[in-house]
Amino acid sequence: MRRLARCKRMGAGPLADGDAAIVPIVDKRNLELWVEDASVASTFILLAAEYYGVAACWIHMKDRRGHTGTAEEDIRALLGIPSHYGILNAVSLGMPRKPNEPRELKGKVHRGRYGG
Numbered sequence: 001m002r003r004l005a006r007c008k009r010m011g012a013g014p015l016a017d018g019d020a021a022i023v024p025i026v027d028k029r030n031l032e033l034w035v036e037d038a039s040v041a042s043t044f045i046l047l048a049a050e051y052y053g054v055a056a057c058w059i060h061m062k063d064r065r066g067h068t069g070t071a072e073e074d075i076r077a078l079l080g081i082p083s084h085y086g087i088l089n090a091v092s093l094g095m096p097r098k099p100n101e102p103r104e105l106k107g108k109v110h111r112g113r114y115g116g
């Protein structure tokens, strides 16, 4: 986990602190929408983690700086991922220290039209 966290220069704290991580990879060959695919996969991982009471955090990798190259290049080298796979992000996983507070939706959900 520490080595994975080092693949991203800044903002990878939840990886260093996490117990495990999933790095979704998408075969980019013949797939124009690989970023969208990786986003959907990652979102399902976040929802599944929530369902099982596991804390999870999206750690963005695409177009971010790594330590020796880009974050993507560093992860590719660390995990041996072939170059035709896109790496959008990692999802760090761990046991939560405290439960999430319920979210206030007021001002974020608009009914009928913006502001409604």
Ligand SMILES: Cc1cc2nc3c(=O)[nH]c(=O)nc-3n(C[C@H](O)[C@H](O)[C@H](O)COP(=O)(O)O)c2cc1C
Residues within 6 Å of the ligand: 011, 012, 013, 014, 057, 058, 059, 060, 061
């Ligand atoms: C597209 C995306 C990229 C993110 N990248 C990072 C990241 O690189 N590092 C990090 O610590 N958190 C990252 N997060 C997590 C956010 O910082 C934040 O913790 C999470 O979205 C929950 O936000 P909220 O508590 O305001 O709802 C990312 C979240 C999203 C949706």
